Amino acid sequence: MRLDIEDVTLEVAGTRLVEHIDLTVGSGAFAGLVGPNGSGKSTLLRALYRALRPAGGVVRLDGDDLHAMDARAAARRLAALPQESSAEFDFTAAEVVAMGRLPHRDRTAASDREIVARAMERTGVAHLADRGFLGLSGGEKQRVLIARALAQQPGVLVLDEPTNHLDVAHQLEVLSLVRDSGPTVLAALHDLNLAAAHCDVLYVLDGGRIIAHGPPHDVLRPPLLAEVFGVRAHPVRHPVTGAVQLLFDLLPPPA
Numbered sequence: 281m282r283l284d285i286e287d288v289t290l291e292v293a294g295t296r297l298v299e300h301i302d303l304t305v306g307s308g309a310f311a312g313l314v315g316p317n318g319s320g321k322s323t324l325l326r327a328l329y330r331a332l333r334p335a336g337g338v339v340r341l342d343g344d345d346l347h348a349m350d351a352r353a354a355a356r357r358l359a360a361l362p363q364e365s366s367a368e369f370d371f372t373a374a375e376v377v378a379m380g381r382l383p384h385r386d387r388t389a390a391s392d393r394e395i396v397a398r399a400m401e402r403t404g405v406a407h408l409a410d411r412g413f414l415g416l417s418g419g420e421k422q423r424v425l426i427a428r429a430l431a432q433q434p435g436v437l438v439l440d441e442p443t444n445h446l447d448v449a450h451q452l453e454v455l456s457l458v459r460d461s462g463p464t465v466l467a468a469l470h471d472l473n474l475a476a477a478h479c480d481v482l483y484v485l486d487g488g489r490i491i492a493h494g495p496p497h498d499v500l501r502p503p504l505l506a507e508v509f510g511v512r513a514h515p516v517r518h519p520v521t522g523a524v525q526l527l528f529d530l531l532p533p534p535a
C-alpha cells in the first residue's frame with residue numbers, strides 16, 4: 281500500500297508545528313523519518329494515526345484520503361506504534377496483541393488466535409502471553425505492541441521510535457522483522473545508524489519542514505549532519521553489510 285503525505289501542515293492549539301510536508305513511501309518500502317529533538321517527527325506521525333487532523337494538505341493511502349475514512353476502515357489499512365502508549369487496564373500480553381484484530385470484520389476466533397500467536401512468535405513474546413502487560417519490562421512491552429501492530433495486518437505501519445527500550449539484539453531483530461513483514465513502513469528513528477542500515481529512503485525533518493530526502497547514503501552526509509544535528513560525522517562502511525555507518529564527535533568550536 282502506498283503512503284502519500286501531500287503538502288501537510290499541522291497546528292496544535294493555534295501553533296503551527298509542521299508545515300508543507302510532502303513525503304511518499306512506495307508500496308512495501310521502509311522509510312525513516314529523522315531529525316533533532318523537537319523537529320516535528322512525532323507531530324507528523326500523529327496525523328498518520330489520526331490523533332491530529334491536518335490544518336492543510338492531505339494524507340492518502342493508495343490514493344484514498346485517510347482522514348475521510350471511518351476509524352475502523354482506517355485501522356484495517358494502517359497500524360501505529362505511538363511513542364508513549366498507555367494501557368489503563370492490566371490486560372494480558374496476548375489480549376493486548378489480540379486487540380490488533382478488532383478492526384477486521386471477517387475474522388473468526390480460530391483465525392484470530394492463529395494470527396495473534398504468529399505475531400507473538402515473530403516478535404519473541406510468545407512466552408509472555410499470560411503475563412499482565414503492565415508488569416512487563418519496557419522492551420517486552422514494546423515488542424508486545426509491535427506484535428499487536430503486526431496482528432492488525434496493516435498495509436501501512438507507522439512507528440514512532442520503535443527501538444526505544446530495546447537492547448541491541450532486539451533493536452536489530454525488530455527492525456529486520458518489521459522490514460520483512462510486508463507492510464509499507466514509516467518510522468521515526470533517532471539512531472542514524474539503524475536508519476542507515478534498515479531504511480530504503482530517509483526524510484530529514486528540521487524545524488517542522490522536510491529539508492532533505494533520498495537513500496541513506498545520499499542523505500547522511502557530514503555537511504547535512506553538521507547543519508541539522510550539530511555533530512561531526514565520519515562515514516564508514518559496515519564490513520559485513522556494506523551499509524554506511526557513522527561515527528560521531530562534536531563539532532570543533534568556532535575559531
Ligand SMILES: Nc1ncnc2c1ncn2[C@@H]1O[C@H](COP(=O)(O)OP(=O)(O)OP(=O)(O)O)[C@@H](O)[C@H]1O
Binds near residue numbers: 293295315316319324
Ligand atoms: N501540544 C503542543 N503545544 C505546543 N507545542 C507543542 C505541542 N506538542 C508538541 N509541541 C512542540 O512541537 C515541536 C515538535 O514536537 P515533536 O514531539 O513533534 O518533535 P519530535 O521531532 O518528535 O521530538 P523528539 O525527537 O524530542 O521526540 C516541539 O517544539 C514541541 O515542544
